[in-house]
Amino acid sequence: MGGRTLHGRTVDLGAQYFTVREPAFARVVEDWRERGRARPWTDRFHTGDGQQLGAAKRGPQRWGAPGGLRSLVEDLATGIDVRQQEPVQSVRAGAAGPDVDGVRVRAVVLAMPDPQATPLLSDDVAGRPSAAGLAAPLDHHWSPTIALAAGWAARRWDVDGVFVNADAGALGWIADDGRRRGDGAAVLVAHSTPELAHEHLTTPEGAESTMLAALRSQLDIRDQPQWTYVRRWRYAKPESTRDEPYRLLDESGTVGICGDGWSPAAKVEGAWSSGDALGAHLVERLS
Numbered sequence: 648m649g650g651r652t653l654h655g656r657t658v659d660l661g662a663q664y665f666t667v668r669e670p671a672f673a674r675v676v677e678d679w680r681e682r683g684r685a686r687p688w689t690d691r692f693h694t695g696d697g698q699q700l701g702a703a704k705r706g707p708q709r710w711g712a713p714g715g716l717r718s719l720v721e722d723l724a725t726g727i728d729v730r731q732q733e734p735v736q737s738v739r740a741g742a743a744g745p746d747v748d749g750v751r752v753r754a755v756v757l758a759m760p761d762p763q764a765t766p767l768l769s770d771d772v773a774g775r776p777s778a779a780g781l782a783a784p785l786d787h788h789w790s791p792t793i794a795l796a797a798g799w800a801a802r803r804w805d806v807d808g809v810f811v812n813a814d815a816g817a818l819g820w821i822a823d824d825g826r827r828r829g830d831g832a833a834v835l836v837a838h839s840t841p842e843l844a845h846e847h848l849t850t851p852e853g854a855e856s857t858m859l860a861a862l863r864s865q866l867d868i869r870d871q872p873q874w875t876y877v878r879r880w881r882y883a884k885p886e887s888t889r890d891e892p893y894r895l896l897d898e899s900g901t902v903g904i905c906g907d908g909w910s911p912a913a914k915v916e917g918a919w920s921s922g923d924a925l926g927a928h929l930v931e932r933l934s
């Protein structure tokens with residue numbers, strides 16, 4: 648749900664919107680809406696073949712956030728003692744309880760993709776490949792995406808979002824960030840296909856000219872943008888799903904992994920539900 652402040656405003660570069668199905672998540676979203684944190688964005692997106700736009704199609708209500716989607720994560724953390732530090736290097740489990748980088752803790756939640764969690768786990772934690780006898784290894788793969796943000800002086804298009812046919816080439820998705828956030832800025836965000844991202848994984852800037860040309864072609868924008876920004880998401884989307892909502896990785900049940908890889912669909916709501924379920928388990932286990 649990451650974004651970046653570009654030319655004075657936040658731009659959503661990762662997740663593009665969220666949808667709501669389950670009542671528990673709907674209550675969280677309603678609270679955000681009442682406090683002006685989240686806003687219904689649109690239920691209509693176009694399709695595109697790289698050149699022409701198809702008719703707009705209705706789907707579920709998509710939600711955005713005036714302050715960017717990251718602001719919703721920060722809102723959930725309000726009142727909680729959050730301390731950030733350098734990336735965690737190791738998580739160990741033991742008879743006396745787990746530890747994180749050598750500091751004893753009551754419980755550990757790894758809310759991240761398998762390829763980021765696995766290197767942290769010591770042999771006494773079941774997700775570790777060398778301890779694969781204890782549980783299925785955490786070996787799901789994630790595919791990458793490159794995000795391109797571009798700003799113009801004025802809006803030259805009339806779409807909220809476009810699902811671009813991946814066979815058309817470089818792009819899979821285009822969004823109007825100004826309409827999504829509700830401030831009207833003439834800013835577009837495009838996401839590459841996983842194939843293009845793989846090609847430019849080490850130097851994502853190398854994908855910019857191809858992505859910009861595809862974006863302008865799809866929306867028939869004649870002039871160049873005033874600015875652009877490129878960001879790589881190495882672990883954008885799990886390539887497979889799981890039915891388990893989370894997994895406990897040690898025998899004491901106090902080290903767990905959750906996130907969008909632990910849901911039937913890799914979405915914001917799936918990540919929230921997975922974390923909520925693991926949190927509920929830990930509260931019960933520790934109280």
Ligand SMILES: Cc1cc2nc3c(=O)[nH]c(=O)nc-3n(C[C@H](O)[C@H](O)[C@H](O)COP(=O)(O)OP(=O)(O)OC[C@H]3O[C@@H](n4cnc5c(N)ncnc54)[C@H](O)[C@@H]3O)c2cc1C
Pocket residue numbers: 648660661662663664665666733734735736758759760763764767792794838880882883884905906907908913914915916918
């Ligand atoms: C390009 C893109 C587009 C998307 N579009 C949509 C969309 O339109 N709608 C939708 O619903 N969802 C979308 N998603 C999916 C949505 O963003 C994810 O489902 C959700 O954000 C996953 O949350 P998470 O907490 O499981 O994991 P993540 O958001 O991946 O968070 C994992 C966190 O762990 C941190 N971390 C990793 N290793 C360490 C370490 N060693 N120490 C400390 N921290 C560490 C990472 O820095 C990261 O902050 C999109 C995702 C991407 C990338």
